[in-house]
Structure formats: C-alpha cells, structure tokens
Amino acid sequence: MDKNLRNQGMKADAITIDCIAQNKKIVVLIHDEKPDTIEIALGSKEGDIYSSAEYALNELSEAVIIDIMEKNFISQENHTS
Template identity: 30%
Template sequence: MENQTAENSPSEQRLIKLSDMANAAHLRIQQDFAQIDPVIGISRNMRKNGVPADVMTIDCLKTSKRIIVILHDQNPEQVLYKFAFKEQDPAGDFSQIAFAEFNQQVLYDWIKSYFSPAVN
C-alpha cells in the first residue's frame, strides 16, 4: 500500500495551496472592489499534454486582462507569472517569485493593481 495518490504528490499539494491563496484573495477583492469581480480557473492541460506543470488564470472580464500563474514540477520552489490579456498569447518571458514568498496578499495586490482602473 505504498501507492502514492495524486492528492498526496508534491505538485498536487502546491496546487491546493495556490488554490487556497487564490480563493482568499478573491474573497477580499470581492469585498473591497466589487467592480473587479475576477474569474479564477485552474488548468491541468499542460500536464495532460506531457508538460509537468499546472496553470492558474485570473481574468477580468471587463478589461480582458489576465494574470497567468504557473507551477512547474521541475522548479517547485518558484512560481512563474505573467500579466497578459485574455485574447492574446503571452509574449516574452515569465517573471518568477519564490513559492515561499508567494501568498494571498501578493495575489490580492496583483489583482487590485492590474485589474483596477487607473486612479486620477
């Protein structure tokens, strides 16, 4: 009975943590900025296509802006991210942040700053 289920794998545990952080950030954003109302999705398509990674997208339907977050099994200590647009393929390199420094406050700040209309 040493069969390790997918639920116990390190990649699954990171994805669960990411999902929990995103849910907490989403709740705060909805309370503080009802006009943003982000849509969060998790995709395992890369993994299904042989790439050992999972993707989370955070979309703002009003602006078509998208935040892409990637958890890659080959670099589990890092989170890759990109500020992009929903209708465009992301160009250029992704930025990185240490998974240990990544939290719901970081997500909240990204959503707030990238999806909010400019103040002035």
C-alpha cells in the first residue's frame, strides 16, 4: 500500500486494519511532513473514506486503536439491550 500511495504522489506510509465481514477498513497514515502526527481514516474496503481524525503520536496507544476498532467494527445491534 505504501508504494501505491507514493506512486499517487502521497508522501506517507500506511497500515490498514480490515473487517471483511462488515466491509470496513481503518487506515493509519504517517505523513512524511508530519512524523509526530498520525491520521486515522475510516472507510470501506472499496476505498471510500467516511471520516478521518489526527492524533499526536504520543497520545496514540493500543487502547486507543482497540477503541477505534470496537466503535467501527462491532455492530451497534450487538451493543443494545
């Protein structure tokens, strides 16, 4: 994915976390010009992006990533009583 981004002119490295069952994807981007900032984009497997947010590198943790995954990958129907 990194090579594809760079071929498109985006100077960034990326990691994706996919939820195949719900056709959703989380993309974690580190832009060359902002190495202390992480952009997290939420979207579909087809590449549609629904929203994105920036986080300071020092405020991003495993717990934050797990929270983002739970909010975006777990169906809201499973959370209602």
